[in-house]
Each structure stands twice: as structure tokens, then as C-alpha cells.
Amino acid sequence: MIRRIGFLALALMLVVPFSASAIQLTDYTFPDTYYQEAYFKGGFNLQHGNQQQTSYNGFAALDYRLDYNTLPQTFHVDTIGSRFDFVQDAQTTPGADDSRNGFDLTANANFDKYYKDTNWFGYGDMLIDYRKQLGAGSADDPFVKVGIGAGYGRVIIATPLAKAIRVVEELRKYNVMTAEPSDACYLEIARMIDKEPEFKSKWGLKDYEQYWYKDIEDILNKEGLLKNGVLGVIGVLRLREVLIQESVTFPRYAHGWKAQAGIGYIVSNYKGSDEDPTLDASFVYALPITNRLQFTDTFSYSTILGNDIGHYFTNDMYLGYKLLENIVWVNDWTVTINVPKDSEARKPINNKFTSDFIYYITNTLSADLMFTLKHSNENDDKNEIEKSVALSFWYRMW
Structure with a gap:
């Protein structure tokens, strides 16, 4: 069963077209990036699970993400996954209340401080989770975890260069540009695109675009391209x-690797x-396979010292592909393995694969x-693959 879901996940994540371009996203090596975004999401889900039970449920969620990256430090905050759920089972017992509700509010933050101009860094992080499980009478106590450590490596956000490539595509398509820019010109456009927050701060939301576009125009004119x-x-x-109008969030283009403990x-x-x-301990590896295809793998390990709880492994494999300028295909495969210290105990393995089309x-x-x-595989009585389809709508607040 595990092999089947694993093979299907890999097959779907690898069957994507490839493309070539003069400049690659890995050419973008500037660590300074900043962005924040907040989404409100709502959706409806039809689920077919174990014992031939079908249920209907809906959810509302708020996602917030902030990334601030510079050469000496990086800072990241998110509330990804915070949501409120409600469920109504389709098959009910007469006289029983089969409706349930719950919530899970998660926030995490991490700060990396690099040593001088090297890739060595020290880090601090914090995780807060407050939840009420479906069907529970009351909420659990808040879960709070803090951590410190050290690591090596750096992941560079390459989205500004992806936007620069799109800009050139459009200007060439409409004959505004007469030739292809040099790689140096592409990188200069990308850095200017990434300075959007500075233009907003200096000129205000109403007027900043004209000054921003003028500086991009000046870069193109230096090579005589207009x-x-x-x-x-x-x-x-x-x-x-x-x-402004496309403003597609996914996939988040990045390259590099980072290990920490x-x-x-x-x-x-x-x-x-x-x-x-x-x-x-954790390891992150990111690679834009093409200018439209992003691969990211995150591996993490944790154990409680002085306890018999065992070892907890998680691997998350992400592949995002930009099908069209307004359609993105995102695939994610997460495997969690709990290895007890008792060698004869069951080793729970959980697989979750999602294939997501965003329009x-x-x-x-x-x-x-x-x-x-x-x-x-935690329960022999429920050893089936659970399947679900969910339709949701996202509204970007900023």
C-alpha cells in the first residue's frame, strides 16, 4: 500500500514538461529579498474514506507569511495551516449528532544570524500551536516549543528573476524591445523588481509605479533594447x-541548500x-529545474532526550509547475515515520500526497x-488509502 501511494506520488510529480532559457534562476545569487502576504481561504470538501464512509466538510483559514532575507540575517514568520473545520457525516445514526467542529491555529518563526560573510549561521526558532480536535469537547492546552542551534548553507529566493524573465517575454512579444538582454541586464532588472517595497515606502501606493517603471526603463535603455x-x-x-496583475504566488522559486541542528x-x-x-535537525534543498518548475525537499528529525518516545522523521517533497501565467500545478508528498525505541513495536508510517491546481x-x-x-499503517482495521477532493477560494488581502 505504501509503495503504491509512493509510486503514484513520484509519477505525478515527475510527469511535467521541461523548457530551456538563456538565463537560469540559479544565476540569481543576491540574498536580499523581502515579501509578505496574507490570504483568507474558504472551501468545501467531499471525502471518501475507510469503511465506505462519505462525509462533507468545509473550512475557513487564514494564512500569513513574512520573509526578510539579507546577507547577514534572515527572518521568517508564518501561520500557514491555521484553520477552522466543520464536518457533517453523510451516513448518520438515527438520533445521533454527527456534526463536528474543530480548529488548529499554528504560528512559527525562525531567525538565522550569519557569521560575517560566510554561510555559517546560528538560529533561533519558536512554534506555537493551539487546537481543538474534531469531535473533542474542549481545546487542548497550547503547544509551545523554542529552539536554538547552528547550521551551514543558504537558500536564495529567485522569484525576482522569474518576474524579470516574464517582463522580457511580454516586452519582446509586443515588440517593445528590439533584442534579448544580456544576463547582467536580466539580473539588474530582477534587483530593481525586488525593490518594490522601497518605492512604495518612498513614493506611496498611489504614485510609486511610475517611478518604478522609469528605473526599469533606464536599465533597458543602457543596453539600447527599447x-x-x-x-x-x-x-x-x-x-x-x-x-501587478499576474502577481502569482506559487511556485516560490528558490535555490540552494541549508543544514542545521x-x-x-x-x-x-x-x-x-x-x-x-x-x-x-533539518535539511532543505531547493532547485528551480526550469524557469517554470520548482523542486524543494525538506527533511527533519526530532527526538526527546531522556525519553522513550523514539525518533520522529519527516520528509516533505514539493514540486510546483507554472502551466500558464494564471494556472499553477502544485504537488506535495509528505512522509512521517515514528521509530520507537522498542525495536519490536510498530513503526507508524504516514503518507500524504496532494495535487493542487490553482487558477x-x-x-x-x-x-x-x-x-x-x-x-x-497505524491501524490494521483502517489500512486503506483515503481519497478526497476539495474546492476552495483564496482571497489575497496583501
């Missing part, structure tokens, strides 16, 4: 189409008590159709 020496009305409209402390678990320190209706509203497969 047909009449100016962007013109068509060029400005195409710039705005790419940089440290000590954590569970200040409070779901039962309200603290626990022994933890030993934690951007506007730059602030998108529709999301997600197919999900789940499998776990």
Missing part, C-alpha cells in the same frame, strides 16, 4: 500586467506540561482544486 528609447503606453501596460525545549505540550529537551481569477482572487491521498 525600440524607441521608451517603454511607451504598450510597454507600461505590459509591465503592469506582469508585475540544535536543541529544543517544549515549554508546554497539549496536556499543559513541559517536557525534556529535544534534539532537532488565479484576478491578482487577489484564486480558485483551488486539490486532490488528496492519505495512508497510514
Whole structure:
């Protein structure tokens, strides 16, 4: 069963077209990037699971993400996965209340401080989770974990260069540009695109675009690439189409790798008590296979020191492909393995694969159709693959 879901996950994640381009996203090596985004999501889900039971459920969620990266430090905050759920089973017992509700509010933050101009860094992180499981009478106590440690490596966000490539595609398509830019010009455009927050801060939301576009125009003119020496009305409209109207969040282009290890402390678990320190390690590898295809793999390990709980491994494999300028295909395969210290005990293995089609209706509203497969060997009586289809809508607040 595990092999079946694993093979299907790999097959779906690898069957994608490839493309070639003069400049590659891995050529973008500037560590300075900043962005933040917040989404409100709502959706409906039809699920077919174990014992031929079909249920209907809906959810509402709020996702927030902040990334601030510079050469000496990086800072990341997110509330990805925070959601409220409600369920109504299709097959009910007469006289019984088969409706359930729950919530899971998660927030995590991490800070990396690099040593001088090297790739060595020290880190600190924190995780907070507050939940009420479906069907539970009350919420659990908040889960709080903090950690410190050290690591090596760096992951560079390459999305600004992806936007620069799109800008050139559009300007070439509408004959605003007369030739292909040099790699140096591409990189300079990308860095200017990434300075959007600075233009907003200096000129205000109402007026910043004209100054931003003018600086991009100056970069193109340095190589004599503009047909009449100016962007013109068509060029400005195409710039705005790419940089403002498209505004596609996924996939998040990045390249590089980072390994880290440290000590954590569970200040409070779901039962309200603290626990022994933890030993934690993780490895991240990111590669834009093409200018439209992003692969990221994240491996993590954790164990509670001085406890018989065993070892907890997680691997998350992500592949995002930009099918069209407003349609993105995102695949994600997560495997979790719990290895008990008792060698004769069962080793729970959980697999979750999602295939997600995101259609951007506007730059602030998108529709999301997600197919999900789940499998776990924890219970012999429920050893089937759970299948679900969910339709949700996202609204980007900023």
C-alpha cells in the first residue's frame, strides 16, 4: 500500500514538461529579498474514506507569511495551516449528532544570524500551536516549543528573476524591445523588481509605479533594447500586467541548500506540561529545474532526550509547475515515520500526497482544486488509502 501511494506520488510529480532559457534562476545569487502576504481561504470538501464512509466538510483559514532575507540575517514568520473545520457525516445514526467542529491555529518563526560573510549561521526558532480536535469537547492546552542551534548553507529566493524573465517575454512579444538582454541586464532588472517595497515606502501606493517603471526603463535603455528609447503606453501596460496583475504566488522559486541542528525545549505540550529537551535537525534543498518548475525537499528529525518516545522523521517533497501565467500545478508528498525505541513495536508510517491546481481569477482572487491521498499503517482495521477532493477560494488581502 505504501509503495503504491509512493509510486503514484513520484509519477505525478515527475510527469511535467521541461523548457530551456538563456538565463537560469540559479544565476540569481543576491540574498536580499523581502515579501509578505496574507490570504483568507474558504472551501468545501467531499471525502471518501475507510469503511465506505462519505462525509462533507468545509473550512475557513487564514494564512500569513513574512520573509526578510539579507546577507547577514534572515527572518521568517508564518501561520500557514491555521484553520477552522466543520464536518457533517453523510451516513448518520438515527438520533445521533454527527456534526463536528474543530480548529488548529499554528504560528512559527525562525531567525538565522550569519557569521560575517560566510554561510555559517546560528538560529533561533519558536512554534506555537493551539487546537481543538474534531469531535473533542474542549481545546487542548497550547503547544509551545523554542529552539536554538547552528547550521551551514543558504537558500536564495529567485522569484525576482522569474518576474524579470516574464517582463522580457511580454516586452519582446509586443515588440517593445528590439533584442534579448544580456544576463547582467536580466539580473539588474530582477534587483530593481525586488525593490518594490522601497518605492512604495518612498513614493506611496498611489504614485510609486511610475517611478518604478522609469528605473526599469533606464536599465533597458543602457543596453539600447527599447525600440524607441521608451517603454511607451504598450510597454507600461505590459509591465503592469506582469508585475501587478499576474502577481502569482506559487511556485516560490528558490535555490540552494541549508543544514542545521540544535536543541529544543517544549515549554508546554497539549496536556499543559513541559517536557525534556529535544534534539532537532533539518535539511532543505531547493532547485528551480526550469524557469517554470520548482523542486524543494525538506527533511527533519526530532527526538526527546531522556525519553522513550523514539525518533520522529519527516520528509516533505514539493514540486510546483507554472502551466500558464494564471494556472499553477502544485504537488506535495509528505512522509512521517515514528521509530520507537522498542525495536519490536510498530513503526507508524504516514503518507500524504496532494495535487493542487490553482487558477488565479484576478491578482487577489484564486480558485483551488486539490486532490488528496492519505495512508497510514497505524491501524490494521483502517489500512486503506483515503481519497478526497476539495474546492476552495483564496482571497489575497496583501
